[in-house]
Amino acid sequence: MNRRLLRCLTGAVLAAASVVVPAGAGPAGAGPPGTAVDDSVGLLAAPDIALANVRAHLAQFQSIATANGGNRAHGRPGYLASVNYVRAQLDAVGYSTAVQSFSYNGATGYNLVADWPGGDPDDVLMTGAHLDSVTAGPGINDNGSGSAAILEVALAVARTGLAPEKHLRFAWWGAEELGLRGSQYYVDNLPAAERARIGGYLNFDMVGSPNAGYFVYDGDNSDGVGSGPGPAGSAQIEQTIQAYFGSIGVPTRGTDFDGRSDYGPFIRVGIPAGGTFTGAEGIKSSSQATLWGGTAGSAFDPCYHRACDTTSNINDTALDRNADAVAYTVWTLAGTPAPPGTTVYSDTFETATGWTVNPAGTDTATAGQWARADPAATSSGVATQLGTTVSGSFDLVTGPLAGSAAGDHDVDGGVTSVQSPSISLPASGTLTLEFSWYLAHLTNASSADYLRVRVVGGSTGTVLNVAGAASNRAAAWQTASANISAFAGQSVRIVVDAADAGGASLVEAAVDDVRITRS
Incomplete structure (x- = not known):
């Protein structure tokens, strides 16, 4: 490394849920058979x-x-x-x-x-x-x-x-x-x-x-170091390495990008x-x-x-x-995509894989924030938090502890969000996002409360939007599925939000077994 140059380190149910994705699709492509597939990125491993x-x-x-x-x-x-x-x-x-x-x-x-x-x-x-x-x-x-x-x-x-x-x-x-x-x-x-x-x-x-x-070279200046981001496209490289x-x-x-190594002439x-x-x-x-x-x-x-x-x-x-x-x-x-019929991405939450709570720094919830955890069962007339997951022992859950009262660790005060690591989607094929979920609440909930799942890439698509209601809703695992082929060829993140957005109410939510497949 050249030292002579400048240095710097320094009331809806699933059937009525909103499913919206942007239009668009990528070119065809396929990888050779018999090759390992990296489930985290949907490409040959x-x-x-x-x-x-x-x-x-x-x-x-x-x-x-x-x-x-x-x-x-x-x-x-x-x-x-x-x-x-x-x-x-x-x-x-x-x-x-x-x-x-x-x-x-x-x-x-x-x-x-x-x-x-x-x-x-x-x-x-x-x-x-x-x-x-x-x-x-x-x-x-x-x-x-x-x-x-x-x-x-x-x-x-x-x-x-x-x-x-x-x-x-x-x-x-x-x-x-x-x-x-x-x-x-x-x-x-x-x-x-x-x-x-x-x-x-x-x-x-x-x-x-x-x-x-x-x-990692700061392609989009997200770390706020130095003079600014690299040329368009550098952020995708940074995110891939991260x-x-x-x-x-x-x-x-x-x-x-301080001009200290051989990227300098390229940028x-x-x-x-x-x-x-x-x-x-x-x-x-x-x-x-x-x-x-x-x-x-x-x-x-x-x-x-x-x-x-x-x-x-x-x-x-x-x-x-x-x-x-x-x-x-x-x-x-x-860009060597996984063959059709393969799993592009999967997470059962049994190990930590880089999901980030409050990724934008804008969450307002004062309790019940998302966590990857082994949840405790809670109830108040109806089940409000399930102690069992879809697979294994862990899931993404709002406030995993039970506490001494029904409302001790539910979502309070606003929105809590959690975001997946970057997922590189193949440029072709039909891409389907599947996951298990539940939203639970008591009669003090309202339609302002919700569970929402979005895919964020070059644009944003809402794949699940379930609102609360002034009625008891018991926690019960359900499955959701959405075609996300409009994001083919992009690096995307999955963002999950839960909100106690009306008056004080008991709201709990969970997500498990997230999977993207290509067919």
């Missing part, structure tokens, strides 16, 4: 990237540096040897590779670009990392880590015979440490028509820092970009250490740009997670 394989590439980079004056820097023999090593790996499995040369500081530099056959040539997903080190050391974290991770993902593409809708291109850049010289040369020499074909660029620079943080880390229970924080010409970063010479704060572990008051990488940036300077957990994040992001954004 990315393989697990073996840490041992990534580590083996790092060992090769270390050996190359050791044999060539201790570094792999621009203009030095260790850099060209690194290019030759990566190229040989890719040529052996069927990539079309090309080495692009350029001059800087009186020395010849090289970019290695590798294309996987197939996919739409007018819709290129590009993944890159810089391959050079500084002259002071072998550059194993900076940036052998990113180079090795994307190399192993590229090899996994070949091993699995991936046939995505988009065309896949991988690149290893030269002279990044001298000011993004290689990637800038590549972008500057792309004809305008070729630039327009690149729909997104993924950048991975320093993904194994020993005192690691988990940073969805992966959310699925493994690892919190992330945004880091700005300057309007190409959407994103990626991950585990930290450089910046100091980990006490709050970051609480969030991620590690040592507060120490650099994320104490060997940044030093001779000690060797294979010992790697956090294996961070490297493993980030390599898998690279694969997940490539497989998801490349």
Whole structure:
């Protein structure tokens, strides 16, 4: 990672329920048979990237540096040897590779670009990392880590015979440490028509820092860092990466597009970009250490740009997670849909999968907020909260405790909401959202009280809208189903709201076994 540039981290029933979805549908597409499907995104599942394989590439980079004056820097023999090593790996499995040369500081530099056959040539997903080190050391974290991770993902593409809708291109850049010289040369020499074909660029620079943080480039400026969002489309990349880390229970924080790595030339010409970063010479704060572990008051990488940036300077957990994040992001954004008849997304709530309570920060309920929990049974003449779920022991429920009185943990004071993680829907097929639900209330309820389920993507569709009434309504599981094919090809979230919106009344609600299928 280039230090010379600016730094910044710093009364209705279901039959009468409203079902509304926007119009539209996507193009056809299908994946090869017999391949695992990722239920969280509705696409062919990315393989697990073996840490041992990534580590083996790092060992090769270390050996190359050791044999060539201790570094792999621009203009030095260790850099060209690194290019030759990566190229040989890719040529052996069927990539079309090309080495692009350029001059800087009186020395010849090289970019290695590798294309996987197939996919739409007018819709290129590009993944890159810089391959050079500084002259002071072998550059194993900076940036052998990113180079090795994307190399192993590229090899996994070949091993699995991936046939995505988009065309896949991988690149290893030269002279990044001298000011993004290689990637800038590549972008500057792309004809305008070729630039327009690149729909997104993924950048991975320093993904194994020993005192690691988990940073994701802030594509939509939602974290409020730096000067603003990236080009249109960057937010989708950010959300895809966040969805992966959310699925493994690892919190992330945004880091700005500060021009410090090889995404810089791409975003300057309007190409959407994103990626991950585990930290450089910046100091980990006490709050970051609480969030991620590690040592507060120490650099994320104490060997940044030093001779000690060797294979010992790697956090294996961070490297493993980030390599898998690279694969997940490539497989998801490349667009290889699950075959028809498959489950696109499912959640039984038996484990935490990244649903967020009060996602917009606008909830007004003072009690009975949504929770993923093992609910206690409650009643007041009729059952108001069920102690049994549709499957397993957990569901999404408003105020899961029983309390000493019937109204102790019901919804009070307004609206409580909960939102799913981002779900990437396939671009074709009939998509159906199914779930189980109940709304319970007593005679002090009114039509202002409700349970509502929406799908939110490029537009919003309400798939369930059940109002209360001034009558007893016992809790009883029911099922709902809605065609959401209008959202095909989009990244969406499911939002569930429950409200005690009239006068004080006893209102309880629950949702379980959410599933999206493609047929």
